[in-house]
Each structure stands twice: as structure tokens, then as C-alpha cells.
Amino acid sequence: MGSSGLLTSLIDGILIGVVYGLAAMGLTLIWGVMNVINLSHGTIIAFGMFGVYLIFTTLGLNPYLTLVLVAILGLLLGVAIYFIAIQRVIDAPHLSTLLATFAVNMILLGVGTAVFTTNFRNVDYALGNIQMGQITVLGTRLVAALAAVFVAGALYFFLYKTRPGKYIRAVANNRAAAELMGIPSTQILALSFGIGTMLAAIAGGLIATLFPFTILSGGVYELKSFVIGVLGGLGNPIGSLAGGLILGLLESIIPIVMPNTWVPILEFVLFIIILLIRPTGIFGAKE
Amino acid sequence: MAILEVREVDSGYGEVQILWGASMALQQGDLTSLVGGNGVGKTTLLRTVMGLNHPWKGSIWFEGKDVSRLSAHKKADLGLVLVPEGRQLFTDMTVYENLEMGASNKRARGKFQQNLERVFEMFPRLKERSDQQSGTLSGGEQQMLAVARGIMADPKVLMIDELSLGLAPVLVLQLFESLKLLKNLGLTILLVEQNVQMALAVSNYGYVLAEGRTELEGPARELIQNEHVRAAYLGL
Ligand SMILES: Nc1ncnc2c1ncn2[C@@H]1O[C@H](COP(=O)(O)OP(=O)(O)O)[C@@H](O)[C@H]1O
Ligand SMILES: [Mg+2]
Numbered sequence: 034m035g036s037s038g039l040l041t042s043l044i045d046g047i048l049i050g051v052v053y054g055l056a057a058m059g060l061t062l063i064w065g066v067m068n069v070i071n072l073s074h075g076t077i078i079a080f081g082m083f084g085v086y087l088i089f090t091t092l093g094l095n096p097y098l099t100l101v102l103v104a105i106l107g108l109l110l111g112v113a114i115y116f117i118a119i120q121r122v123i124d125a126p127h128l129s130t131l132l133a134t135f136a137v138n139m140i141l142l143g144v145g146t147a148v149f150t151t152n153f154r155n156v157d158y159a160l161g162n163i164q165m166g167q168i169t170v171l172g173t174r175l176v177a178a179l180a181a182v183f184v185a186g187a188l189y190f191f192l193y194k195t196r197p198g199k200y201i202r203a204v205a206n207n208r209a210a211a212e213l214m215g216i217p218s219t220q221i222l223a224l225s226f227g228i229g230t231m232l233a234a235i236a237g238g239l240i241a242t243l244f245p246f247t248i249l250s251g252g253v254y255e256l257k258s259f260v261i262g263v264l265g266g267l268g269n270p271i272g273s274l275a276g277g278l279i280l281g282l283l284e285s286i287i288p289i290v291m292p293n294t295w296v297p298i299l300e301f302v303l304f305i306i307i308l309l310i311r312p313t314g315i316f317g318a319k320e
Numbered sequence: 321m322a323i324l325e326v327r328e329v330d331s332g333y334g335e336v337q338i339l340w341g342a343s344m345a346l347q348q349g350d351l352t353s354l355v356g357g358n359g360v361g362k363t364t365l366l367r368t369v370m371g372l373n374h375p376w377k378g379s380i381w382f383e384g385k386d387v388s389r390l391s392a393h394k395k396a397d398l399g400l401v402l403v404p405e406g407r408q409l410f411t412d413m414t415v416y417e418n419l420e421m422g423a424s425n426k427r428a429r430g431k432f433q434q435n436l437e438r439v440f441e442m443f444p445r446l447k448e449r450s451d452q453q454s455g456t457l458s459g460g461e462q463q464m465l466a467v468a469r470g471i472m473a474d475p476k477v478l479m480i481d482e483l484s485l486g487l488a489p490v491l492v493l494q495l496f497e498s499l500k501l502l503k504n505l506g507l508t509i510l511l512v513e514q515n516v517q518m519a520l521a522v523s524n525y526g527y528v529l530a531e532g533r534t535e536l537e538g539p540a541r542e543l544i545q546n547e548h549v550r551a552a553y554l555g556l
């Protein structure tokens with residue numbers, strides 16, 4: 034492969050990696066705030082894909098505009114899931130919350146499969162190529178990556194500069210103390226779950242503009258999200274972006290030296306190694 | 321009429337009952353001490369007043385209203401504020417952000433600047449360390465921040481669980497001075513203290529808790545003279 038070919042796949046790796054990072058952000062946010070591992074994460078990513086697909090094909094809206102609608106629906110879905118399934122087990126041991134999100138996943142996946150079948154769909158939308166010298170970048174990839182960075186930046190701003198965002202950090206840090214200071218912690222937890230779900234849905238919507246997908250396609254991204262969460266530290270949105278970047282680069286480099294099938298194996302070897310040597314993640318400081 | 325009243329409250333953790341008919345009343349503007357040996361249920365009583373533990377029996381009245389079933393954040397909205405044992409700061413957040421979080425309730429938000437000036441005047445150290453992560457403060461500074469955060473909530477009744485525990489004598493004196501200042505501003509204060517001597521010395525009124533119920537109560541200066549209190553809690 035020539036040097037421009039290598040550069041092209043590195044850039045592709047970075048662009049995809051940033052989107053992976055966004056896909057992981059919802060999972061790590063929910064974990065960081067309420068110590069719940071959301072096993073419905075992947076299916077919600079798939080719902081995001083179908084959301085964009087359906088609105089795009091039926092209303093003919095620009096896919097990036099449909100993302101706004103998908104985000105709002107994702108937020109509402111997440112808040113509903115919190116109050117229906119998570120709220121009553123939030124103080125129970127981890128196994129209970131794990132089972133609760135597992136059950137939510139089975140329901141969502143069941144409904145999704147019944148309604149959409151497991152056939153492939155495709156958002157038929159292109160932005161052409163961007164040519165820079167020898168390097169070619171797909172327009173949709175560039176826009177997806179930029180959108181992911183924008184969403185990450187917005188989340189950072191929200192968490193660190195706005196009052197509700199600070200409430201989320203306070204509840205994550207010490208829920209009882211937050212209650213004592215007048216912060217309605219249950220509402221804040223519901224909001225956090227809603228935002229985590231919204232982020233997953235947005236990520237799914239962006240991915241839908243890149244690759245064909247089925248209702249089962251979210252699972253892959255959920256697995257990647259775990260790897261990224263461990264790389265970037267669970268509960269650290271900006272770390273997720275960096276973790277996604279590393280994963281994207283690995284995926285673009287590994288196939289150069291060995292068959293593609295080795296990619297997931299190496300990813301999970303990396304996952305185990307990091308868990309063993311640095312359980313809080315490379316970028317994460319949180320216990 | 322008492323601003324805060326606890327009426328024969330039973331409470332505990334899971335199956336374990338800790339409070340057995342505990343009663344207490346705070347008068348508006350008073351500094352009241354709640355003392356008692358280790359593990360008699362002082363913290364449990366404060367947690368139950370706030371709603372972090374639910375009263376199994378009995379009731380809690382604030383400004384003439386039954387607040388027994390209200391959650392902690394609703395009580396904070398009303399002006400009932402607890403500085404919890406062990407400080408419970410937002411350790412990942414800065415000193416300033418902790419103060420902001422203190423002022424979460426609706427009333428406090430309107431008085432943010434005014435209260436901020438007050439706590440910075442009271443604890444200039446906190447102003448200097450405004451942008452520092454609160455988890456990296458010294459123990460004394462953390463206790464100042466815990467009290468300051470409570471004041472930022474603009475309380476009508478401020479309850480402080482173990483103000484002086486584990487702090488150097490100089491700091492203890494400083495914190496007790498700020499307590500007097502708050503009292504002179506008209507705040508109603510409930511103080512839980514290991515340092516019984518000092519607590520009773522600054523208080524108007526006192527309660528002695530033993531085995532989950534009120535064993536003794538009275539004006540602080542009478543309690544200091546009480547034979548039983550002197551023998552059991554003052555080591556005299
Ligand atoms: N979270 C808890 N679960 C079970 N028992 C507790 C818990 N917290 C305190 N206790 C018990 O309740 C009793 C009273 O504790 P506490 O109210 O903290 O006493 P004090 O503040 O007077 O030292 C103690 O016997 C203690 O062991
Ligand atoms: Mg105690």
C-alpha cells in the first residue's frame with residue numbers, strides 16, 4: 034500500500050473512531066452518574082439508525098435534520114425507560130440493574146425485530162468525496178465525525194457550564210449530599226439516563242448515514258463502547274472520544290498487517306489488558 | 321411555637337431499630353445542642369429529620385407543617401438544611417461549584433451573591449481556594465466548605481453533624497466563632513457535637529440522647545451543672 038493509501042485509511046480510522054467515541058459516550062455517562070451498565074445501549078443505537086432511516090424515507094427530510102428529531106425521541110425514551118425499569122432497582126445491587134436493562138433490551142429488540150425484521154436497510158444519501166491531493170475522504174464520514182465532535186463539545190459544555198449539567202455531576206459525585214442541598218436527585222438521574230439514551234440514538238443516526246444496517250447492528254457498537262469505556266474511563270465523556278479515536282486508528286492499521294478478522298480479537302485483548310493494569314481507564318481518574 | 325419539632329420518632333436501618341420515640345423541639349433563633357455517646361443515634365435522628373431515613377412512627381414538624389413524608393430535597397427547599405457527618409462534599413467539583421450546588425434550592429438561588437459574600441467573609445480561605453477541587457482541601461478547609469455550602473442553601477434551620485470531629489483546636493475555635501456569628505444573624509442552629517463542654521457553652525438549650533430516645537433536656541447552662549451530664553459526658 035502506498036503512503037497516500039495509508040494516510041487515507043488513517044484518516045478514515047480517525048473519522049470513524051470519533052463516531053465510535055460518540056456511540057460510547059451515552060454508555061459511559063450512565064455508568065458514571067448512576068453505576069448502571071445499560072445493556073439496552075446497542076439496541077437504542079439501532080433505534081437511532083431506524084429513526085433516521087424512517088424519517089428520511091417517509092418525510093424526505095435531510096438525514097442530519099432528522100437527527101434533531103431522533104435526539105428528542107431518544108431523550109424521551111430514555112426518561113421513560115428510567116422511570117419504568119430503572120428507578121425501582123437503582124439502589125439494589127448491580128445484578129438487579131443489569132437484569133433490568135437486559136429485560137429492557139429484550140423488549141426493545143423484540144419489538145424492533147417484529148416491526149422491522151432483520152433485513153438490511155440503507156440511508157441512500159451521499160455528500161460526494163473530498164479530495165485533498167492524493168487523499169480521498171467520503172463527505173458523509175467527515176460530516177459524521179464533525180457532528181460527533183460537536184455533540185461531545187456540547188455535552189462537555191452542558192456538564193461543566195450549565196446548572197442542570199452541574200446537578201448531574203453533583204448527583205454522580207454524591208447523591209445523598211445532592212439531595213440535602215435541594216437537588217431533586219431522582220429527576221436528575223432520569224435526565225441523565227435520557228441524555229445517555231439520546232447520545233446513543235444520535236450516534237446510531239450518524240452511523241446510519243455511513244453503513245447499511247439491521248435492527249441487530251447496534252450490538253457491535255455496544256461491544257466497542259465497552260472497550261472505549263475502559264480505554265477512556267467509564268464516566269468520562271471526553272475520554273470516550275479519545276478512546277474511540279484509538280479504536281478507530283487500530284481498526285484502520287491492523288488490517289494492513291493481518292487479516293481483518295483479527296480486529297475484534299485484538300480489541301478485546303486490549304480491553305482485558307487495560308482492565309488488568311489500569312481498571313480506571315487510560316484517561317479516567319475516577320474510581 | 322417551635323420552628324422544628326420531632327415527635328416520638330422511631331427509625332432505623334432495614335430491620336434494625338435505632339430511634340425509640342425520640343423527641344426534640346428547636347425554638348426560633350436558638351442554638352441547640354444534641355449530645356450523647358457514640359452510636360446512640362444522633363446521626364440517625366438528623367437523617368430521619370431530613371428524610372434520608374424514613375420515620376417508622378411519629379412525626380416531624382417544620383414551621384407548623386407536618387413534613388414527615390417529604391423527601392430531603394423538598395425539605396431543603398423549605399429551609400431545613402443538614403451539614404452531614406463526614407462532610408460529604410462534591411469532591412470532584414471545585415470549591416466554587418460546591419458553593420453553587422449549596423445554593424440549589426429556589427430561595428437560595430435568589431440570594432446567591434449575598435450569601436457568597438457572607439461565606440467568603442467568614443472563611444477567607446475558601447475564597448483563595450475557589451477554583452481548587454474540594455477533594456484536595458485539608459480536613460479543616462473541607463469542614464469550612466461543608467458549613468459554607470450549608471449556609472449557601474439559605475437555611476432557616478441549619479443542622480450540623482459533628483462540627484469539630486478530627487480538627488485541630490485552633491480550627492475548632494474558629495468554627496465555633498463562626499457559629500456564634502450565624503446565631504447573631506438570627507439563624508436557628510442544631511449542633512451535634514462530641515465536644516460536649518464546648519457545645520453546651522455556646523448553646524441556649526440542649527438535648528442528651530441515649531439509647532435512641534431523649535434522656536435529658538434543658539437550658540444549656542443547667543445541663544452543664546447537671547450531675548449525670550458532668551459524670552457521663554464531661555468527665556468531671
Ligand atoms: N447505614 C447503617 N446501617 C445499619 N446500621 C447503622 C447504619 N448507620 C448507623 N448504624 C447504627 O446505628 C446506630 C446509631 O448510629 P448513629 O446514628 O450514627 O450514632 P451517633 O451519630 O450517635 O454516633 C449505631 O449502632 C450504628 O452502628
Ligand atoms: Mg454520628
